[in-house]
Amino acid sequence: MDLIVRNAVLVTPSEIFKADLGVSGGKIRAIASHLTDSAPEIIEGEGMFLLPGAIDVHTHFHLPFGDTFSADDFYSGSVAAACGGVTSFIDFATQGPGQTVAEAIASRREEADGQAVIDYSFHAGITQANRETLREIPDLVRDGFPSLKLFTAYPNLRVTDAFLLEVLEEAKRGGALVGVHAENGDWIEALRERFVLGGRTAPIYHYLSRPGFVESEAVARVVRMAKALEAPLYVFHLASGEGLDAVAAARAEGFPVMAETCPHYLLLTAEKYKQPDGERFILSPALKEEADRARLWRGLACGEIDVVATDHCPFLLKEKKGPFHLVPNGIGGVETLLPLLYSEGVAKKRITMNRLVEVLSYQPARIFGLEGKGSLMPGKDADFVLLDPRVEGRIEASKQHSRCDHSPYEGWPLDGKIHLTVSRGKVVARDGEFLGRKGNGRFLPRKRSR
Ligand SMILES: [Zn+2]
Structure with missing residues (x-):
C-alpha cells in the first residue's frame, strides 16, 4: 500500500x-x-x-458576466474546493452566440486543463436553439458529456418550451440527462422592467422580481414536459418549497425527476436583501422565505432532493454594488459546502451522516456518470x-482560498x-x-x- x-x-x-x-x-x-x-x-x-470526497456538480469558475468574470478561475476555485473537502467538480461549457457545444467545450477545456487541482468535467450548456445543436447530442454522450443544461430564464440564454421539448426527446433517445434552470423568464423580465422604470432598484427588488411562484411555475411546467415524454429530468438549484412539491409529486408517481438544492437556499432567506449590503446576496434563483427553507430541509432529509451543490459563482465586493438589475449574479460556497452541510445538517440532526454522503458524493457520481467516484469501495x-x-x-473569508473577498456566511x-x-x-x-x-x-x- x-x-x-x-x-x-x-x-x-x-x-x-x-x-x-x-x-x-x-x-x-x-x-x-x-x-x-x-x-x-x-x-x-x-x-x-x-x-468519500464531496462532488460539487455545480460550479462557475471564470464565468463571464457583463464586463467582468466570476472571482475564481479553475486554479483558485479548485484549490478552494480541495481545502473544503471537494475532490471533483462539474462546471459548465455553455454555447455562446453562433457557437456549437463542441466549440464551447473545447474553449472551457483550454481554461481548465493544466489549472485544476482536482478532477473535473463539464455539463453541456445549450443556448442555441437549432438543428445543429440537436444533432450534437449523441456525440456529446459518446464524448463523455451525458448531461445538458438549458435555461427557461435570462434573455440571452433561455430557450423556448418547444425547443426544450425537442431536446428532452433527443436526450432521452441518446441517453443524456437534461438539467434545467427553471424560472419563468417572461414574468421576471416584466417585473424587473416595472421595478426599474419605477426607480425601485434596492436589493429586495431582486427577490420581488423572482419570488417563489416564478420558480415553481417553471419547475412544474418543465416537470410536466419531462413526464409527458417519460424523459429523465434534473432540476438545478431548486430554491422554492412549491417547486420541490412539484418534483416530489412526479417522483411519487415514479417519474425519474431529480433535484438539486444549494447550501444558501437551506441556510439563508430573502431577509438578507434588506441588509445595507444586501447586494452581496444577489444570485438567481433569489433567496426565498423561511417556509421554503424549512421545506427544502424536509425534502433533503426524506430523500426528495438528490444532490446538494454550490452554484459557486462569487464576485468581488466592489462588483456587488449598484441597482439590483446590474449587480452580477452569484455567491461563493465551494469551500464551505461540506463544512456547512455537516455542521447545519448532521450536527444539528436535520440529516443523518449517511444522507450527507449520499447527497454530496454518492448521488452526484451516480446521476452524472462519474464511474470511479463517490463511493468508499475497493x-x-x-x-x-x-x-x-x-x-x-x-x-472567515480572509482565511479561505477563494479569490473572492467576502463570504455569504462570514462569522458562521x-x-x-x-x-x-x-x-x-x-x-x-x-x-x-x-x-x-x-x-x-x-x-x-x-x-x-x-
Ligand atoms: Zn449555476
Missing part, C-alpha cells in the same frame, strides 16, 4: 463502521477492521469520520476526506473541521493548507448508466 488510514469511522450511504482503509496506485485497495499491510504513509484517523478512486467532529470553527459558527482531503491517493489539503499541485486534476469523461 502507498497510504493507510487507521481507525477512522467510514461512512457510506447505508453504513457507518470503524475500519482501516488502504490505498495504492491512487485507488482504494482494501477496507478491513485491521489491515496488516505496511505503507510509507500512515494516517491516524481515530475519532474522525472518513467520507477499486474506486481514493478520493476521500477526514472530518474531525471534535473541532469547532468559524467561517461550524461544528467539525475538514482535517484532510485526499485526491487519487495524494493528500491535497491538510487543516486548511493546500498541498496539491496546479494541473494535477484530470478531466473526467462521464458515462451515465441507463
Whole structure:
C-alpha cells in the first residue's frame, strides 16, 4: 500500500463502521477492521469520520458576466474546493452566440486543463436553439458529456418550451440527462422592467422580481414536459418549497425527476436583501422565505432532493454594488459546502451522516456518470476526506482560498473541521493548507448508466 488510514469511522450511504482503509496506485485497495499491510504513509484517523470526497456538480469558475468574470478561475476555485473537502467538480461549457457545444467545450477545456487541482468535467450548456445543436447530442454522450443544461430564464440564454421539448426527446433517445434552470423568464423580465422604470432598484427588488411562484411555475411546467415524454429530468438549484412539491409529486408517481438544492437556499432567506449590503446576496434563483427553507430541509432529509451543490459563482465586493438589475449574479460556497452541510445538517440532526454522503458524493457520481467516484469501495478512486467532529470553527473569508473577498456566511459558527482531503491517493489539503499541485486534476469523461 502507498497510504493507510487507521481507525477512522467510514461512512457510506447505508453504513457507518470503524475500519482501516488502504490505498495504492491512487485507488482504494482494501477496507478491513485491521489491515496488516505496511505503507510509507500512515494516517491516524481515530475519532474522525472518513467520507468519500464531496462532488460539487455545480460550479462557475471564470464565468463571464457583463464586463467582468466570476472571482475564481479553475486554479483558485479548485484549490478552494480541495481545502473544503471537494475532490471533483462539474462546471459548465455553455454555447455562446453562433457557437456549437463542441466549440464551447473545447474553449472551457483550454481554461481548465493544466489549472485544476482536482478532477473535473463539464455539463453541456445549450443556448442555441437549432438543428445543429440537436444533432450534437449523441456525440456529446459518446464524448463523455451525458448531461445538458438549458435555461427557461435570462434573455440571452433561455430557450423556448418547444425547443426544450425537442431536446428532452433527443436526450432521452441518446441517453443524456437534461438539467434545467427553471424560472419563468417572461414574468421576471416584466417585473424587473416595472421595478426599474419605477426607480425601485434596492436589493429586495431582486427577490420581488423572482419570488417563489416564478420558480415553481417553471419547475412544474418543465416537470410536466419531462413526464409527458417519460424523459429523465434534473432540476438545478431548486430554491422554492412549491417547486420541490412539484418534483416530489412526479417522483411519487415514479417519474425519474431529480433535484438539486444549494447550501444558501437551506441556510439563508430573502431577509438578507434588506441588509445595507444586501447586494452581496444577489444570485438567481433569489433567496426565498423561511417556509421554503424549512421545506427544502424536509425534502433533503426524506430523500426528495438528490444532490446538494454550490452554484459557486462569487464576485468581488466592489462588483456587488449598484441597482439590483446590474449587480452580477452569484455567491461563493465551494469551500464551505461540506463544512456547512455537516455542521447545519448532521450536527444539528436535520440529516443523518449517511444522507450527507449520499447527497454530496454518492448521488452526484451516480446521476452524472462519474464511474470511479463517490463511493468508499475497493477499486474506486481514493478520493476521500477526514472530518474531525471534535473541532469547532468559524467561517472567515480572509482565511479561505477563494479569490473572492467576502463570504455569504462570514462569522458562521461550524461544528467539525475538514482535517484532510485526499485526491487519487495524494493528500491535497491538510487543516486548511493546500498541498496539491496546479494541473494535477484530470478531466473526467462521464458515462451515465441507463
Ligand atoms: Zn449555476
